[in-house]
Amino acid sequence: MDASQWESIRDWAVFLGLLLVACVVLVTVNRPFNQALRTYGMEVTARIEQQFAWVGRYTRALQENETLRARNIELSSEVARSRDARARNQALEAMLELKTRADSVVTDTTLAAARILQKDLTHQQNVLTLDVGRRDGIEPGxxxxxxxxxxxxxxxxxxxxxxxxxxxNTDFRVPGRIESVGAEGVVRWEGDALNRLAMEHVVKTEPVEVGQRVSTSGHSGVFPSGWPIGTIETVEPRPGRNDLAITLRPAVALHALDHAFVIRVRPSSYDLPADSTLGYDYVRLAPADS
Incomplete structure (x- = not known):
């Protein structure tokens, strides 16, 4: 190596040599001054690391958040499945209870379990469609x-x-009996609120009160007696008349109904409403039937 080359690298060589000596001294010599330098260097390094430590925490928080979100979705799915299974079990238990009740109310009667396929509850001429038919022993009435x-x-x-x-449905009528009083009348829907029925032809002298239950009287020739219709919500005398204006809350919420039973007993007399009234015909009932 000639003099010109040494001149070009001399400064860097000296600097690296001094830096190496300083590192050796700091590491090997345990003097108060050296300890103070190491302590100060550690303090500076720790402060710098502290300033950037949030980056690691933020990254770990994002990862934990993704893990918790995925677990939350799994748990929500399990809860939804559990609720659905519980609802199905409750529906099956209710249907078994209905079978027992029906056998006790209607002798020699068989029930056809049905699923509600369609609900048309948007106007006065409401209808439901069930997945049972003539093949299941179902008949009109x-x-x-x-x-x-x-x-x-x-x-x-x-x-x-x-x-x-x-x-x-404004064409529907059923004779009802106020259970605790024994007074009888006719229950119908007036075509307005979906959670209110009207009971007519109950005389003013009857001790009718809010909260009393109304069930079928059995005089219709269709429904057996004792089947719930609703609960009395309001009772008022009709001005200039001898009967009461009674409103009921229906016992069944049709909008939340998924299953039902058909009591397979053909009434002795049953007249279908005129097609011109309801606007339905046999072909539209199930066009896919063969």
Missing amino acids: MPVVTPDGIVGTVLLVSPRFCRVLPFL
């Missing part, structure tokens, strides 16, 4: 019920489906 109370009567029947006239 048969009553449709649930564990909570009456639903309606079978209107039209095809081989595999049937159309039901529910109590939320």
Whole structure:
């Protein structure tokens, strides 16, 4: 190496040599000054690391958040499945209870379990469609019920489906009896609120009160006696008349109904409402039937 080359690297060589000596001294010599230098260097390094430590924490928080979100979705799915299973079990238990109740109320009666395929509850001429029909022994006029109370009567029947006239239809009528009083009247829907029925022809002298239950009287020839219709919500005398204006809350919430039973007993006399009134015909009931 000639003099010119040494001149070009001399400064860097000296600097690296001094730096190496300083590192050796700091590491090997345990003197107060050296300890103070190491302490100061550690303090500076720790402060710098502290300033950037949030980056690692933020990254770990994001990862934990993603893990918790995925676990939350899994738990939500499990809860939804559990709720659905519990609801199905409750529905099955209610249907078994209904079978027992029906056998005790209606002798020699068989029930056809049905699923509600369609609900048309948007106007005064409301109807339901069930997945049972003539093949299941269903005929027009048969009553449709649930564990909570009456639903309606079978209107039209095809081989595999049937159309039901529910109590939320202005053409529906059913004789009812106030259980605690014994007073009888006719229950119908006036076509306005979906959670209110009207009971008519109950005389003013009857001790009718809010909260009393109303059930079928059995005089219709369709529904057996003792089947729940609703609970009295309001009672008022009709001006200039001898009867009371009574409103009921239906025992069955049709909008939340998924299953029902058809009592397979053909009433002795049952007249179908005129097609011109309801606007339904046999072909539209189940066009896919063969």
